Amino acid sequence: MTVPAPYYLALSAVLFTAGTAGVLLRRSALIVFMSVELMLNAVNLSLITFARLHGSVDGQVLVFFVLVVAAAEVVVGLAIIVDVFRSRETVDVDDADALRG
Amino acid sequence: MNGVLLSVLIALPIAGAGAVAFISPRRPAAARAVGLAAAVIAFLVAAWIWAAFRPGRPGLQFEEHAAWVPAAGIGYHLGVDGLSVSLIALVALLVPVAMAAAADQVHDRTKGFVLTLLLLEAGLLGTFLAQDLVLFYVFWEAMLIPMYFLIALWGGPARRAAAIKFLLYTMTGSMLMLLAIVAVYLQGARVIGTPTFDLPALAARPLGWTPAVEALLFGGFAVAFGIKMPVWPLHTWLPDAYAEAPPVVTVLLAGLMAKAGAYGLLRFCLPLFPDAVRAWGPLFAVLAVVGILYGGAVAWAQGDLRRLLAYGSLSHMGFILLGIFALDIQSVQGSVLQMVNHGISTGALFVLAGILIGRTGQGRTDAYGGLAAATPALAAVTLIVVTSSLALPGTNGFVGEFLILLGAFQTHPVHAALATVGVVLAAAYLLAFVGRIFHGPLRPDLRGLPDLRPREYAVLAPLLALIFWVGWVPGPLLDRSEATVRALLKPRAVFVAGAPHASMTPPPAGVERKGGAPVKQAVTRP
Amino acid sequence: MSAVAVTAVLIPALPLAGWVVLGLWGGRWPGRAAGWVASATVAGSFVAAVALFESLAALPPDARTVQVDLYRWIAAGALAIPFRLLADPLSAAMARLVAGVGMLIHIYSIGYMARDAGGARYFAYMNLFMASMLLLVLAGNLAVMFIGWEGVGLCSYLLIAFWFERPAAARAGVKAFVVTRLGDVGFLLGIFAVFGTFGTLDFTAITREAAARLPLGGGLATAIALLLFLGAVGKSAQLPLYVWLPDAMDGPTPVSALIHAATMVTAGVFMIVRLHALYLRAPFALDVVAVTGAVTAVFAASAALVESDLKRVLAYSTISQLGYMFLAVGVAAWAAGIFHLMTHAFFKALLFLAAGAVMHALGGETDMRKMGGLARPLPKTAAAFGAGVLALAGIPPLAGFFSKEQILGEVFAAGHPWLWGIGLFTAGLTGFYITRAYVLTFAGPPARVHENVHEAPPVMWWPLAALVFLAVVMGVVLEHVVPLAPWLQPTLGAGALKSAGGAAAAAAEPGAVHAMLLVVSVAVAAGGIVLGWLVYARGAIRGQAPVLGTILAHRFYIEDLYDAAIVAPSRALAGWAAAVDRGVIDRAVLGVAGGLGWGGAALRRLQNGYLRQYAAFVLIGALIILAYWMLRP
Helix, strand or coil: CCCCHHHHHHHHHHHHHHHHHHHHHCCEHHHHHHHHHHHHHHHHHHHHHHHHHHCCCHHHHHHHHHHHHHHHHHHHHHHHHHHHHHHHCCCEHHHCCCCCC | CHHHHHHHHHHHHHHHHHHHHCCCCCCHHHHHHHHHHHHHHHHHHHHHHHHHCCCCCCCCEEEEEEEEEHHHCEEEEEEECCCCHHHHHHHHHHHHHHHHHHHHHCCCCHHHHHHHHHHHHHHHHHHHHECEHHHHHHHHHHCHHHHHHHHHHHCCCCHHHHHHHHHHHHHHHHHHHHHHHHHHHHHHHHHHCCCCCEHHHHHCCCCCCCHHHHHHHHHHHHHHHHHHCCCCCCCCHHHHHHHHCCHHHHHHHHHHHHHHHHHHHHHHHHHHCHHHHHHHHHHHHHHHHHHHHHHHHHHHCCCEHHHHHHHHHHHHHHHHHHHHHCCCHHHHHHHHHHHHHHHHHHHHHHHHHHHHHHHHCCCEHHHCCCHHHHCHHHHHHHHHHHHHHCCCCCCHHHHHHHHHHHHHHHHCHHHHHHHHHHHHHHHHHHHHHHHHHHCCCCCHHHCCCCCCCHHHHHHHHHHHHHHHHHHHCCHHHHHHHHHHHHHHHCCCCCCCCCCCCCCCCCCCCCCCCCCCCCCCCCCECC | CCHHHHHHHHHHHHHHHHHHHHHHHHHHCCCCHHHHHHHHHHHHHHHHHHHHHHHHHCCCHHHCCEEEEEEEEEEECCEEEEEEEEECHHHHHHHHHHHHHHHHHHHHHHHHCCCCCCHHHHHHHHHHHHHHHHHHHHECEHHHHHHHHHHHHHHHHHHHCCCCCCHHHHHHHHHHHHHHHHHHHHHHHHHHHHHHHHCCCEHHHHHHHHHHHCCCCCHHHHHHHHHHHHHHHHHCCCCCCCCHHHHHHHCCHHHHHHHHHHCHHHHHHHHHHHCHHHHHCCHHHHHHHHHHHHHHHHHHHHHHHCCCEHHHHHHHHHHHHHHHHHHHHHCCCHHHHHHHHHHHHHHHHHHHHHHHHHHHHHCCCCEHHHCCCCCCCCHHHHHHHHHHHHHHHCCCCCHHHHHHHHHHHHHHHCCCHHHHHHHHHHHHHHHHHHHHHHHHHHCCCCCCCCCCCCCCCHHHHHHHHHHHHHHHHHHHHHHHHCCHHHHHHHHHCHHHHHCCHHHHHHHHCCHHHHHHHHHHHHHHHHHHHHHHHHHHHHCCCCCCCHHHHHHHHCHHHHHHHHHHHHHHHHHHHHHHHHHHHHHHHHHHHHHHHHHHHHHHHHHHCCCCCCHHHHHHHHHHHHHHHHHHHHHCC
8 A cells, every 4th residue: 555645745744844843943053953954854755755746756856956965064064063163162053143233 | 450459459458457466566666567568558559449440430440249148139249439439549548647657656555556457447448349238237347346446445544435435326326227228128129129238239220118218218327327427416426536546546537437427328328218318408408507517616615636626527527418418519529529638637637636645645725835836847737737627728628618518509508608607617716726736925844845757747748748739639539529429419320230331321521531630721812 | 821821820820839949948048048039939920920911911902811721620510610810901910019019028028027037937928928819819710719819818817927926916817817717708608609690600701791690780699799798898807807907917017018908908809890790780789898998998097096006007097998999899990999909009018118117126116105206216217108198198199199089089970979978088087197107106206215226227128118119109100101990991891991090080070070079188188187297296286085085996896896796605605515515415325325224224133143033034934925825816
């Protein structure tokens, strides 16, 4: 038996919401970062679902792009977080407000 | 060779800037020498173009046309006609003059200064040569950036504020012009069939605007050009910029950049929006007269050397504006000539102001007095330049202002009469300028001030020569612009894409003259 | 080129070359070399002018108008202005006069300026002036005339302000330039209107076509004539633009003699005569010219009555005599106007140079109250000045008598008894004030002991003597020996015939009337002299007229009126405009910038640097977009 598409989409929505909540509510930069990954993967899930639904590979191709971008982002993002931690000894995002207008 | 001459002309200063970039900042003399050499070579090329330009033809000469972004109809289209041929010669003359004058006046970061000046020259030349709206816009903005840095990095105490004011003012105008350019492009694509930014192609036929839309687009261009000139009341960046920029940069700001505005009105507004120009011309004629009188009056009340000259320049630009919008062959011819004249005489005035300020460090006129006793040659040269600025006959200024006023009087007698009063104001503020600085008892602290040095003579000599040459033999300049101006004033006759020499009407009789040399006539006895 | 063309070009070209040479190198020459070179160029001009005159005289009268085209000067559209000289009887006579008097004054200047360090500069300016003035006289069209017209104005400015370290002189120079430029506005507009009407600026074309293109007494003709006259009013120091001339006396005295008496100030008269055909189409404008001249004549003569500065007396006298000339041309007596222009050039130059000799002797003193009794140490100068006095007052048979009689006769014959009366009254005033000047300077007891009072050196004395001779005989010569009016006839046409000297006036009037006019006017002039002598030399009549004296001393308060009504408000207006520029226009621009800045400051509160708030904004934005797409109809 196959799981119907709405289930995947529902899971995707739940994951996305969880990620969004994590980004908005958590203060640790690492957690925020992981929440972003969660959101990206939620989107990936729905892309694959639609690809399967429409019988097209476009969505799957797009997922590869997202994965590549996410990998790059992890590299840069973690480097930034490490750097911030080195200089400030904290990864609390609310402390990093140097760009306040 | 002729096929790429204009590109060579634009490339020369850029190449010079590239060469200067490789010189060590610790060798300012070398940077100056290389920069000057590039500027002089560019001048020789421009002079050759000027000499080889054939008067009596309304269309473009030395034309270069290549595709740039074919999909969008953007072309690399250069060309020179009667409007621009003398102006590019002026650009190519004033830049080396300013650079040579800077040798005595700008001592810090020389390399960067020379480099920026050369980039500015390239931008100016491109602005006067571009025949494609996008290309023009690119050059128009490109000359803004070096000028911003010249003011902001080498200027006086309030240079930052002046530079930002100048930049924001001009950018505002540029934005409006960009919008108008896009609108012209879209409409042109609809009417002509192929999308193009090519000016001759767009101007070749009516684009079928409604009067309101045409007026709006004309306004977009006119505001951009009006800010650059400047036209009253868009002028308040001018006193700050002129007074804060180093004097040699003001030479270029007043002598060349202001001309870009007037040139733009003639080059773009008249062919693209002929009906709007005729409908709104009277408004601009009024603004011109206000600018003439207002600039003169305010100049009279200034206590600062450069602000006095700045407002005087505003007043003089009013004459050029009046000449353009009087839409009479004499007045427009006068305006085209006066653009060159104003560049020469205002340029020379600011060179002299730079010499004075360089000697004493004082910008206020009351810091001077009786200098004619200490520096007689400087006084004499200033007097000659002032007579040119006063438009006394025998100098270049007279021919231009006489033609402007004479032409304007035929179409707008009241405007012309009021503008003529501006001539008296010019006498008042310019002679006040001479009087405060050179006349009266010599101030003790100015005793022993050195007179003109040989290098300063060399800088001023070409300008003085031109003042008299144009004053007595304006024929070569007037001949070069006559056919173009005539075509410009005739609705829709001349700009045919791709066929620059094939004007629909033959040049009028009497225009075709050999080389523009003065015609010696036999003595006649009636 | 024919001899006429060559000489016509040489006349202005020689002093111009002198200016170039002196301006570039004159400063390094020793001693008086600059003065001699300058004088030589003007002498060359004079020779050329005489040659021009003679070669024209050799031609038949109706061939005496020769146009010399040098090159195409300004051309644009329908406008084509050649650089054209016009050699005709009028310009030849004027060129001869200007170059001749100029030569004498140049030579005189060599002595006068010998002790001044700026000699080369002085002579360079003087040569430039001569070139401009001769170009003005020889011009073949209005534009070329305007070169000369403005050139003499520039030189006037430069020479008045020659001693630039004196603030008064520098101010007087600027005043002269600006006030005459005020008149030039009218002149320029007149030129433009002439072009609009005739399509050319050429004098011969204007003369030829004036009748065809301008309806008699029409508004256009009147407007053109009055606009051009405004230029003449400024240049020739007539009411109300006379104010610069008295101040111009701050310049060196030979300058006053050459520019502000003999030549430049007469340019306005010359211009009107040159354009007489145009003025004949505008009778109302002619009336304005005549009335302006008459009023100026009597006004300036009365101002001279109370002036205590010797040169300023002569300046007011010049204004007054110029008024006579305008009176003459105002009644279309062109030849009489030119006649008086010439005699006046001789005797006024003489008076100024004699005054210069006095100043030379007294170390630059011009205040007559500090003079007196100078006839004893300076007999030759006193005699020369005396000859000038008699010539100016119009005592026969000196020069002034003939020309003034001709003007008064013409005015009377033209049917303007009131103007004639004013002219006659002015003649009396003239005799009075010039006698007063003579007496205060040369007669009576010395008011103050001046040391080392000496006669002028020969280089100054001989030009003075030549002018004495000219002032004495030229009236007779130009009236009877080589009559001026018939000579000018080819230029002036019927206008010259009308004023063919006393003979024509006598023909127009019954002999008895004419003789009576003559007797009356000589009697009035002599009466003025006698009265002046009695009052100032003998002290015979003592009277005080404090109110009148005060009014006269303030020149009817005209200059105060100028300051109050024009100069001060203009300055205030300029200051006000400068304030508006900073306070209103620039503030409006800065206000826009400030408003944008305030908006930016308000919006920047949103950028608080909290990452999570930014993310919330993203979420809200996404929701809004989503809502829009879902809810739109």
